[in-house]
Amino acid sequence: MPAISVEGLERAFDDVFAVRGVDLAVDEGEIYGFLGPTGAGKTTTVRMLTTLLLPTGGRATVAGHDVVEEARAVRASIGVALQEAALDPLMTGRELIRLQATLQGIPTSEGRRRADDLLERVDLVAAADRRIGAYSGGMQRRLDLAAALVHKPRVLFLDEPTTGLDPVSRKTIWEEVRALNDEGTTVFLTTQYLEEADQLADNVGIIDSGRIVAEGTPAALKAEIGHPHVRLTLAEGSIAQAEEICRGIGKLLPPKDARSVLVEVERGASDIPRVVRALDEAGIEVGSLDLVSPTLDDVFVARTGYHLEQDEAGVEEAVGA
Amino acid sequence: MSDLAANLRVVRALGLRSIRQTFRRPQLIAPIIVFPTLILAIQTGGAGAAVNLPGFPPVQSFLQFMLAGAMMQALMLAANSGGIALAVDIEMGFTDRLFAAPISRYTVVLGRLAGTAALGVVAALWFLAVGLIFGAEIKGGVPGALVAIALTASAAVAIGGIGSAIALRTGRSSIVQGMFPLIFVVLFLSTAFFPEGLMVEPARTIAEYNPMSFVVEGIREPIVTGLEGRDVLWAVVAVAGIAAFSLLLSVRALRHRLRTGG
Numbered sequence: 310m311p312a313i314s315v316e317g318l319e320r321a322f323d324d325v326f327a328v329r330g331v332d333l334a335v336d337e338g339e340i341y342g343f344l345g346p347t348g349a350g351k352t353t354t355v356r357m358l359t360t361l362l363l364p365t366g367g368r369a370t371v372a373g374h375d376v377v378e379e380a381r382a383v384r385a386s387i388g389v390a391l392q393e394a395a396l397d398p399l400m401t402g403r404e405l406i407r408l409q410a411t412l413q414g415i416p417t418s419e420g421r422r423r424a425d426d427l428l429e430r431v432d433l434v435a436a437a438d439r440r441i442g443a444y445s446g447g448m449q450r451r452l453d454l455a456a457a458l459v460h461k462p463r464v465l466f467l468d469e470p471t472t473g474l475d476p477v478s479r480k481t482i483w484e485e486v487r488a489l490n491d492e493g494t495t496v497f498l499t500t501q502y503l504e505e506a507d508q509l510a511d512n513v514g515i516i517d518s519g520r521i522v523a524e525g526t527p528a529a530l531k532a533e534i535g536h537p538h539v540r541l542t543l544a545e546g547s548i549a550q551a552e553e554i555c556r557g558i559g560k561l562l563p564p565k566d567a568r569s570v571l572v573e574v575e576r577g578a579s580d581i582p583r584v585v586r587a588l589d590e591a592g593i594e595v596g597s598l599d600l601v602s603p604t605l606d607d608v609f610v611a612r613t614g615y616h617l618e619q620d621e622a623g624v625e626e627a628v629g630a
Numbered sequence: 631m632s633d634l635a636a637n638l639r640v641v642r643a644l645g646l647r648s649i650r651q652t653f654r655r656p657q658l659i660a661p662i663i664v665f666p667t668l669i670l671a672i673q674t675g676g677a678g679a680a681v682n683l684p685g686f687p688p689v690q691s692f693l694q695f696m697l698a699g700a701m702m703q704a705l706m707l708a709a710n711s712g713g714i715a716l717a718v719d720i721e722m723g724f725t726d727r728l729f730a731a732p733i734s735r736y737t738v739v740l741g742r743l744a745g746t747a748a749l750g751v752v753a754a755l756w757f758l759a760v761g762l763i764f765g766a767e768i769k770g771g772v773p774g775a776l777v778a779i780a781l782t783a784s785a786a787v788a789i790g791g792i793g794s795a796i797a798l799r800t801g802r803s804s805i806v807q808g809m810f811p812l813i814f815v816v817l818f819l820s821t822a823f824f825p826e827g828l829m830v831e832p833a834r835t836i837a838e839y840n841p842m843s844f845v846v847e848g849i850r851e852p853i854v855t856g857l858e859g860r861d862v863l864w865a866v867v868a869v870a871g872i873a874a875f876s877l878l879l880s881v882r883a884l885r886h887r888l889r890t891g892g
Contacts (some may be wrong), residue, residue: 322890359730362891395723399654400647411643413733440654456727540850619734 310373312337312464313358319352327353329519330367335512337463340490342510342527343499344605346617347555350519351499352392355468359389372463377476385413388457392499398442402433402452405441405460413460421460427455431485439609449477454485462493463550471505477492483509486628503605503617515609522612527605534603534611537577539561540585542569546593554587562607567617574600637737642740646727647687649748651715658715661707662722662753670700673823674764675801679807679817685827690855695758695768696841699822701778702842704753705786706813710747711804717803735888739794750786754779761853774852776874779866783867785845788869798883822846846870 313335320328328350335341345351356362358371360380371374372386376541377573396405403424410420428437436444444452450470471479486509490496491497502505506513507527513531515523523530536559543551548570552561555572558580561569574580578600590597609617652658670693678692689695716739719725728738758768758775768775797806817823819833820842829837837843848865851858 326695356891361726361729363889381732384730387730389730391723391726391730394721395727397647397651397722397724399651404647406652408643408647409727411640412728412733446713504714559796 310337310341311335311372312584313341313369315354315358315499315543316604317367318354318364318369320350320357320362320523321365321595324528326519328357328364331430331519331521333521333524335495337495338490338493338510338546339497339511340486342506343497343516344501344506344513344609344617345499345516346501347433348360349456350517351501351516352468354487354516355391355466355497355499355520359387359466360384366484368501371570385437385460388460388462388465390450390453390457390465390467392472396441396444398440398448400441401438402428402441402444405452406456409456409459419495423459427458427474430458431455432481445478445479449484450474450478450482454482461566462494464497465489467496468499469496469499470523471500471502484520484573501617503609513605515612517609517613520538522606523573529610530605531603534607536573537600537602538571538607539581539598540565540569540571540601541584541598542596544596546588546591548583554593557586558584558587563610563615584606633701635778637734640731640733640737641744642742644738645744647710648715648745649828652711652749657873658711661725662704662749665707665755666700666703666753666757669703670703670757670760672687675817676842680688682830683828685825687825690767690769691765693761694854695825695850696823697761697766698778698846699817700757700760701782701849702785702820702822702846703813703817704757705750705782706789706817706842708746708749708753708786708879710809711749712742712790713797713806713809714803716742717797717801717806720797720801721803729888732836736746736881738817739884743790744796746777746790747783747787750783751779753786754782756852767855768853768858769784770852771856774833774857777852777857777862778849779861780867781845781849785849785865785869785872788876791873791880792879795876795883798880798887801887816840816842841868843870844854845872847889852858 311334315331315333318328318331319326331354339530341353343351357364358369358376360376361382371383372380372385376383406424406427407420410423415423428434431454433448433452436448440450441452447589471482474482485497485498498509510527512525513527513530514521550570551570553569555561559575560575564571572584581600585595589617606617674693680686681689681692720815725738729735758778762768770777772852794808798810819836820840822842823836826834826837844864845868851861
């Protein structure tokens with residue numbers, strides 16, 4: 310039985326559909342990356358799966374329980390760390406985890422023990438009795454994650470757990486997510502970071518405008534795209550002319566900025582001299598040129614026609630860190 | 631552990647959080663204790679001779695008369711603070727954490743109201759202590775004081791339900807905070823600060839039927855005349871009525887929020 314099963318899930322706010330007919334299945338012990346730009350429907354989907362919002366259509370089960378008919382059983386099986394860590398700045402970290410243990414029906418003495426263990430796990434022992442308002446963003450996310458784990462949930466929902474974090478904090482969260490998954494926890498992770506989905510997820514669902522536009526393992530999705538592309542930035546010369554030349558070499562992809570051209574190359578690196586020669590003959594000076602293997606962004610572009618809006622700089626740094 | 635016991639444990643935990651939150655945020659405790667104390671001091675010092683006016687009910691001192699008004703003011707402000715705090719919880723997403731737990735979602739509101747009740751007790755104790763220190767007599771003795779405390783706490787819960795309903799319906803602390811002036815209008819159009827016999831129309835008629843007048847007279851009776859029972863009984867009826875109304879509003883607002891997500 311899948312840990313999460315979703316069929317035709319919909320949510321409309323008046324006449325506007327935030328989620329329209331989402332189908333997906335997440336196996337036990339899997340990390341599922343739910344990738345999409347801001348406003349794509351990721352958070353609305355998570356809110357329905359965590360019983361915080363009623364669907365207006367379709368059905369979903371989590372840990373074998375229907376999210377509408379057996380909402381309380383769902384809530385007993387899941388851990389949730391929502392976007393913008395929902396923490397009370399006036400509480401201390403220890404108080405928050407103990408409160409979370411009470412909410413989960415854990416006896417007081419056991420709750421205290423688990424709070425101590427979890428604070429140690431997320432390296433917050435020294436800050437445990439400080440008010441959360443004094444925590445850094447990374448510490449708050451780690452605390453939020455610890456609170457979500459207090460009852461050892463079967464399925465863990467993480468809604469954009471690293472958005473806005475510095476590279477070091479992001480890497481720490483990634484390591485913790487991997488460790489949790491190794492212990493058998495199913496993880497449903499929403500993200501707008503391509504690298505995050507690529508690094509962590511066993512399977513990825515790409516959502517845009519409330520619909521899943523692609524689903525599969527990161528490797529399979531990238532393999533569907535097939536060819537790498539050349540990304541070149543012009544030092545001098547007309548972009549329109551460069552695009553015209555490149556169109557004769559391969560399929561043009563939507564550029565990321567006004568001074569660059571992306572062109573698909575069937576033979577990979579072997580096509581680079583051809584590109585450079587053609588531009589040189591036209592008097593166009595190339596500032597930089599990269600051969601880029603297919604990424605999840607390419608998958609996104611192929612399915613939606615535009616790039617995923619995001620700032621990947623931090624992610625790339627984190628990966629290299 | 632039974633469902634009821636588990637839910638009561640959550641109400642207790644959320645009530646304790648609510649009290650801690652109030653004492654850790656000076657802007658929440660100040661209106662409940664400091665403002666009513668200042669108003670009590672100013673009115674007692676400046677208008678103490680009012681007890682000699684014809685139509686003023688027989689009292690030991692103006693301070694003795696005013697204690698119930700100060701307690702009423704404090705409990706209404708505690709109720710409003712509870713609503714503001716709930717709205718802040720909604721704004722920062724903390725209620726989502728609570729709603730995502732396997733508990734009855736009504737415990738989220740009841741926990742907040744339990745905290746408000748505790749603040750009502752603290753306020754009542756404070757003003758009874760102030761009264762005793764400055765020479766006011768509690769005619770009903772310890773039983774009378776306990777009745778006044780119980781009425782203050784239960785009225786705080788009943789009125790707090792209105793703040794909670796507004797918080798749940800709007801999810802915005804600024805709107806609940808906007809009720810602040812209304813509290814004073816309702817208070818001044820009750821017998822909290824003036825005896826009904828000294829009011830002029832139409833304030834007199836409004837005060838006569840204002841449910842807050844029934845509550846404040848119920849708190850005042852054990853302080854001023856002892857436990858005669860009539861005003862206390864009317865206060866219990868008024869508190870029950872307000873509680874039924876406000877809790878119904880809260881339940882509807884909570885259901886709306888859970889159904890629509892906002």
